[in-house]
Amino acid sequence: MDIIPSSTTSFEQFVVDYIKDLKISGLSELAKVLERIDRSLASQRPKYLRIIKLKPRSILTSIGMLSFKRRYYYDEINHCYLYLLDAFLAIPKRNKLMHDVKIKLIEAASEMSYAKAGRYGSSEDYPVSKSTVYRLIRDSEYIIEDRYALLNNEAAIHVQLDEKFVHVKENKHKKKLYTCTIFKGIRHHGEKRVLQNRTLLANVNLSLLLKRLNLVLKDKYKVSLDDEVYISGDLASYIQHAPDKIRVCKARYVPDKYHIKAALKKSLGLVASDEELNDKDYQEALIKALEGLACDNDARKIKTMLKRNPQCLKVYLNADYEGCSQECMNSHYYCPRFDKIPNVFRLKTLDRLADVINARENGYRLKLGFKRDLYDLPNFELGGLIIEKGRYDIDKTEMGYRTRKLFNSIEYGKWDW
Numbered sequence: 558m559d560i561i562p563s564s565t566t567s568f569e570q571f572v573v574d575y576i577k578d579l580k581i582s583g584l585s586e587l588a589k590v591l592e593r594i595d596r597s598l599a600s601q602r603p604k605y606l607r608i609i610k611l612k613p614r615s616i617l618t619s620i621g622m623l624s625f626k627r628r629y630y631y632d633e634i635n636h637c638y639l640y641l642l643d644a645f646l647a648i649p650k651r652n653k654l655m656h657d658v659k660i661k662l663i664e665a666a667s668e669m670s671y672a673k674a675g676r677y678g679s680s681e682d683y684p685v686s687k688s689t690v691y692r693l694i695r696d697s698e699y700i701i702e703d704r705y706a707l708l709n710n711e712a713a714i715h716v717q718l719d720e721k722f723v724h725v726k727e728n729k730h731k732k733k734l735y736t737c738t739i740f741k742g743i744r745h746h747g748e749k750r751v752l753q754n755r756t757l758l759a760n761v762n763l764s765l766l767l768k769r770l771n772l773v774l775k776d777k778y779k780v781s782l783d784d785e786v787y788i789s790g791d792l793a794s795y796i797q798h799a800p801d802k803i804r805v806c807k808a809r810y811v812p813d814k815y816h817i818k819a820a821l822k823k824s825l826g827l828v829a830s831d832e833e834l835n836d837k838d839y840q841e842a843l844i845k846a847l848e849g850l851a852c853d854n855d856a857r858k859i860k861t862m863l864k865r866n867p868q869c870l871k872v873y874l875n876a877d878y879e880g881c882s883q884e885c886m887n888s889h890y891y892c893p894r895f896d897k898i899p900n901v902f903r904l905k906t907l908d909r910l911a912d913v914i915n916a917r918e919n920g921y922r923l924k925l926g927f928k929r930d931l932y933d934l935p936n937f938e939l940g941g942l943i944i945e946k947g948r949y950d951i952d953k954t955e956m957g958y959r960t961r962k963l964f965n966s967i968e969y970g971k972w973d974w
Contacts, residue, residue, distance in 0.1 A: 580620040580621050581621065583620065584618070584620065584621050584622070584623050584624075587623060587625075588623060588624060588625040591625045591627070591642065591646075592625055592626060592627070594642060594645070594646075595625075595626075595627040595628055595641070595642040598628075598641045598642060598645060599628050599641070601937075602630070602641060602935075602937070603935065603936075603937055605632065605633045605634045605935075606630045606631070606632060606633075606641065606935060607630060607631045607633060608628050608629070608630055609628075609629045609630060609631055609638070610628075610629050611626050611627070611628055611629070612626065612627065612628075612629050612640075613625070613626045614626070614627065614640075614643075615653065616648075616652065616653060616654070616655060617653060617654050617655065617658055617679060617680060617683050617685070618655045618657075618658065618680070619655065619657050619658055619661065619679075619680065620680065621680050621682065621683065622680070622682075622683055627640050627641075627642040627643070628640070628641060628642070632935060635935075639932040639933070639935070640932060641935070643931075643932050644931070644932035644933060644934045644935070645934060647931055648931075649930055649931055650930040650931065650932065651930070654679075654685070654689075656925070658678075658679055658680075658685075659693055659697070659925060660923065660925055661678045661679065662674055662675065662678040662679060662685060662689075662690050662693055663678075663690075663693055663694060663697060663913060663923075663925065664678070664913060664917065664923070665677055665678030665690075666678070666690050666693075666694055666910065666913075667894060667910050667913035667914050667917065668893070668894060669894075670687070670900060671687035671688075671690040671691050671694075671900075672687040672690075674687075674690050675687050675689065675690050678690075691906065694906045694909050694910060695903075695905060695906055695909070697909070697925050698925065699909070699912055699913075699916070699923065699924075699925060700923075700924040700925070701912070701916050701921045701922070701923060701924070702921060702922040702924060703777065703919070703921050704920065704921065704922055705920055707741065707754045707777065707778065708741075708742065708753055708754055710741065710742040710753065710754075712741050712742035712743070712753070712877065712879075713741070713785075713786070713787060713877040713878065713879075714739065714740075714741045714774070714778055714780065714784070714786040714787070715739070715740055715741070715786070715787050715789060715878075715879055715881055716737060716738070716739050716770065716774075716786055716787065716788045716789070716799075716808075717737065717738040717739075717740075717789050717790060717813075717881050717882065717883035717886065718735070718736070718737050718788060718789070718790040718795075718796045718799055718883060719735075719736050719790055719791065719796075719882075719883035719884060719886075719887060720733040720734065720735050720736065720793075721733070721734040721736055721759075721887045721891050721892070721895060721896075722734075723895045723902060723907060724900070724901045724902065725901065725902050725903060725904055725907060726901050726902070726903050727903065727904055732761060732904065732907070733761065733763075734759055734760075734761055734891065734895070734907060734911060735759065735760055735761070735762075735763050735766045736757070736758070736759045736883060736886065736887055736891060737757070737758040737759065737766060737770055737883075738752070738755065738756070738757055738758075738883060738886045739754075739755065739756045739758070739770070739773060739774070739778070740752035740753060740754055740755040740756075740881075741753060741754040741778065742754055743879050750879075754778075755919070756773055756777065756919055757886070757890060757914075757915040757918050757919055758770060758773065758915060759891070759908075759911035759912075759914075759915055760908060760911070761904055761907060761908055763795060767799065767802040767803075770803070771802075771803060771804055771805050774786065774803070774805050774806060775805040780805055780806040781806060782805070782806060782807075783806075783807070784806040784807065785806065785807040785808065785809060786803070786806055786807070786808050786809070787808075787809055787811050787872060787878060788800055788803070788808050788809065788810050788811065789810075789811045789812070789813045789881050789882070789883075790812070790813060790883060791812070791813065791816045792812060792816060792820075792855065792858035792859065792862060796810065797810050797812075797862070798810075809869075809872065810866075810869055811869060811870075811872045811873075811878065812862065812869060812870070813880065813881060813882045813883075814831075814873065814880040814882075815880075815882040815884070816855070816882070817834070817859065817870070820855035820856065820859055821843075821859070823855070824847070824850055824853050824855065824856040825846055825847070825850075825856075827843075829843075831870075831873040831874055832874070834870045834873065835870050835871055835873065835874060837867075840863050840867055843859075843860075843863065844860055844863050844864060847859060847860040848860060890914055890918055891911070891914065894910065894914065895907075895910075
């Protein structure tokens with residue numbers, strides 16, 4: 558007798574086929590259990606529930622399609638139709654995807670196109686359409702849980718601001734996705750600098766982003782009114798005025814070194830040190846040199862900044878200031894989805910995809926809430942019968958922990974739904 562079928566050419570293929578058979582048999586066994594529960598409910602139902610017909614139902618799970626049949630009833634007291642099994646187990650109406658499948662699809666959509674997410678985010682044999690993935694992104698409600706405490710250090714809090722231009726359907730031109738990175742401390746890993754206590758934020762609405770920034774600084778970073786944070790970015794006016802919108806602590810605008818020094822090198826061919834940039838005579842000479850470059854936008858902004866706020870570069874000399882730029886964060890975390898995949902987004906889905914990206918990179922737990930349209934469980938006492946949750950003998954010897962836990966609930970009637 559052959560233990561391994563002759564058609565199997567390798568151990569790897571044998572394992573793949575065996576796991577596939579286990580999934581199929583597990584779903585088949587679960588379908589039988591559900592149908593047995595449905596028969597038991599039918600035998601104990603009140604008289605006012607009249608059986609209309611037996612109807613099939615299919616729900617896509619992470620291991621494949623679960624298909625079963627259950628009875629359809631007419632409630633002669635309330636004059637409505639229902640599936641008693643769906644009401645008893647709290648199975649949502651018209652729900653064709655399990656909750657974990659929806660989460661996988663949404664997480665996949667934050668990294669690839671909707672069409673690819675439908676193929677790779679669900680069961681291999683049952684791809685989901687891109688329109689279904691889009692509706693999940695559009696209609697879902699996110700619950701994001703922060704599971705990690707901040708590392709204790711004495712570093713200053715840095716906030717980086719920038720924008721990412723994205724194609725959207727509602728606008729002829731690209732729309733700004735405002736991005737923000739908060740960090741407190743840097744760990745050196747060889748030549749790399751790894752941000753500690755990092756939090757990513759993003760929103761298409763700048764006002765909402767700044768409100769969220771205030772909440773995170775207060776609730777997560779525990780700042781007080783006497784604390785000061787550095788807000789860094791390019792020379793955009795909304796970044797320069799962002800400290801005025803911080804209400805929970807003091808904030809100081811610091812133009813990031815990359816933009817200042819790169820602009821001076823491009824416009825004047827200068828390679829200026831931090832000390833030179835903070836020298837009063839050097840600044841005055843720099844302003845005069847920049848006045849002759851009226852057509853250079855960056856040179857004009859630097860000149861205006863030095864005239865209005867010459868002290869903003871003084872932070873470069875502080876030991877606790879970590880020169881930083883948000884451009885690299887956009888490239889690493891947002892460009893792969895919003896740039897390299899040629900898609901056009903709607904504003905609502907753009908915000909939601911950015912939330913999923915941020916949750917993943919922040920190490921948060923993403924929980925999704927969906928509208929649960931359930932059947933009301935009938936009053937069995939009206940029919941003169943009180944239902945008792947039965948016991949079902951199920952072979953669980955080869956089941957995994959989670960599957961065995963579910964079947965124990967079914968077998969012993971301990972319903973937690």
